[in-house]
Amino acid sequence: MRPQPGEVLHFSEDPTITVFRPHVAATAQRPEAYVWAVDHGRAPDYWFPRQCPRAMAWTVPGTSAADRERILGPGGGERVHAIEYGWMERFLSVRLFAYRFSADAFRPFGEPVPHAVVASEPVEPLGPPEPVGDLLRLHRDAGIQLRVLDNLWSFWDAVTTSTLGFSGIRLRNATARDVRNPLHPPA
Template structure:
């Protein structure tokens, strides 16, 4: 589930949203209200239950061969996502939806490589919420490794000290460090 040309996506477990209004998220690090969405490159970051902590890493133009082999493994593809065992059932059963939104209403957020797009005015979806479907199948079809770990922190600490690109979402919901 990725956006088509001219669209961005907002993922939600709520299939009834008719209008997205800018707001300051509870976890925001900035005071400005936004409507949040993602482009095709960052859509896989949200193929999870909303509250699920996840550690993600991917190959960039500056990734060393040693880091790629050490973290992704031989034949490991370009990207890995990891969750904890405690979230496995939620991954299997969540009903996740995607809203298609007009890309021209959004601008990149976060840099130097943006991790999202934001709008500062209300935005109406281009149609009804679409079921995302099987999250495991999405990962498989995209060639993304999906790891299930007892604890995310050892992988996270390795990834952030590497030459891979990375993102951690909802890590405050992860188990405590061992």
């Protein structure tokens, strides 16, 4: 589930939204109100239940062969997403929907590389929301590894100190770091 040319997507578990109004997100680090959406490249970041913590990594032009091998593994493709076992049932059963918008109403957001697009005015979807479908199949068909881990933190620590591109979403919902396990040092 990706946007068509000239479109952006917003993913939601709520199929009843008719108008998206700018708001300040609960996790916002800036006070501006926006409607959030994603482009083709960032759509896979949202193939998850909304509150599901996930750590993601992908190759970028400066990715070293050593980091690629260490994080992605042999035959690992270009991208990996990781979630925790505690979220797997929800991942497999969630009813997720995609709303399509004209990209004209949105502008890139994020520095140094945009990670989303935002609108400052209310926007209406181009049509009714579309069921996203089988999230596991979406990952497989896109060639994205999906890893299921007991705890995200050692993976996250490895990714954020690598030469890969990365993103973490809803990490506050992840299982706490295990202070007894040296592989999961406290934050």
